[in-house]
Amino acid sequence: MSIPRTVITGIGVVAPNGVGRENYWKALLAEENGIGELTRFDASRYPARQAGQIDGFEPRDHIPSRLLPQTDVSTRYALVAAEEALVEAGIGPDCGLTDYSMGVVTSTAQGGFDFTHREFRKLWSQGPEYVSVYESFAWFYAVNTGQISIRHGMRGPGSALVGEQAGGLDAIGHARRTVRAGTRVVLTGGVDSALDPWGWASQLAGGRVSTVDDPTRAYLPFDAAAGGHVPGEGGAILISEDAGSAAQRGVGRVYGEIAGYAATFDPAPGSGRPPGLGRAAALALEDAGLPPGDIGAVFADGAALPGPDHDEAAALRGLFGPRGVPVTVPKSLTGRMCAGGGPADLAAALLVLRDQVVPATAHSTDIPDDYGLDLVTGGPRECPVRSVLVLARGRHGFNSAVVVTAPEQS
Structure with missing residues (x-):
């Protein structure tokens, strides 16, 4: 079945x-x-x-x-x-x-x-x-x-x-x-x-x-x-x-499919093991049956703290390679809405699939080279996108990832 x-x-x-x-x-x-x-x-x-x-x-x-x-x-x-x-x-x-x-x-x-x-x-x-x-x-x-x-x-x-x-x-x-x-x-x-x-x-x-x-x-x-x-x-x-x-x-519009989802929890501090966000992203891609190269954009968590930002950049770099995928954090215009932040990002990701344009990360301009991120800045970016990865981290170790894909063509 x-x-x-x-x-x-x-x-x-x-x-x-x-x-x-x-x-x-x-x-x-x-x-x-x-x-x-x-x-x-x-x-x-x-x-x-x-x-x-x-x-x-x-x-x-x-x-x-x-x-x-x-x-x-x-x-x-x-x-x-x-x-x-x-x-x-x-x-x-x-x-x-x-x-x-x-x-x-x-x-x-x-x-x-x-x-x-x-x-x-x-x-x-x-x-x-x-x-x-x-x-x-x-x-x-x-x-x-x-x-x-x-x-x-x-x-x-x-x-x-x-x-x-x-x-x-x-x-x-x-x-x-x-x-x-x-x-x-x-x-x-x-x-x-x-x-x-x-x-x-x-x-x-x-x-x-x-x-x-x-x-x-x-x-x-x-x-x-x-x-x-x-x-x-x-x-x-x-x-x-x-x-x-x-x-x-007979629904008039289908925005996309929830193709993949995964959640992980960070290891205990001091364990020496890496944070769980990268694993959540990889598992969500596996659940969706997609290789990293099929992802057209990533909505990152974007904690805006040096340590967590470094860790998230490392996770994305490890999965997609240096500057391997456009990354955006549009919540820089709204603030972090706690449980509302991930769904708002997912809503925007579905609209990216509809309009083929990725919103920018407003206000961020000085991105450290060692992050290896292709952060979308300086205005929205038009590009072909068939699938989007959305990430979120909660305090005390929660990590979640969702992959949405464009609707099947009739």
Whole structure:
């Protein structure tokens, strides 16, 4: 029995430089920076003040009023991205799919930070009777999966994965596994937001956030001046679907196929063994049945710290050879969106397959020669691309890799 092919038939994006798939894509190609000074609260006394913040988003314009009291900002973003992806894929009450043939697999690493901390303040300053009853679930890592499945009547398999920056790609890999097991459609991806005071403090505590105040210099992946990343919020939701189901429904557009996926975990510090990112990339290519030479572009993790950047460059150099493939880190325009970062990169990778143009790594200009990277800088690059590798690393050792390929020609 042949293994069902898993294709992407819808994409929804909510990002600091663009709400909506096409707005996000145009912003990447135009190098429109979504990074700026954090304004959600007074951050003037914090050592880092640059963030990938989504401005001008009015929840009441997108979400039913009954959901507003029970949702964190991250869940609102997830609901909006899910709606866009479902509409594009033509999935609704009259699409011919039953409720149990549709599932939801999402990832968030931070949960409902803003919601839960607001309720904590009520608890401490006013008393427990003032705490929202929705606190029981609005903070939880599975809440986006739950809210999406309830709103859209998707009663098939539901899961939630947590792997920090790598978790979003893990969710997509698990969605493919779920489609292969017989579920026709699985909504998948990741969204995160933690730009409230406590969320900001927790991100700074990790010691990896840039303290540079210039929004064009704060996040410089693979640059000699790299000194940490900028936190961002948002992410992407995708519709993964059995290829046969998509053909049966007469789907107008298939963006590409999830051809390969792999995840690894780094060895213990001091073991002398190499990090696991290169192995994840190689395993994803093996899973896709592709040699390295077939990969037309790589969306790198881009930690923007000398050690991790060196390790990632070594992994890519070992797999593709020196300057063997165009490499890009478009999240330099949005900040690292935690579990939302990988899916947003994957959304962009699918649009690369559609438009045959690779977005640039904005702001990075001084790339060490010993990295051996063909980093796309100075504007987008037009080139033939039939397959793309997307990488993500989470703190404490998580590594994930996904390969997407162009749709088969009819």
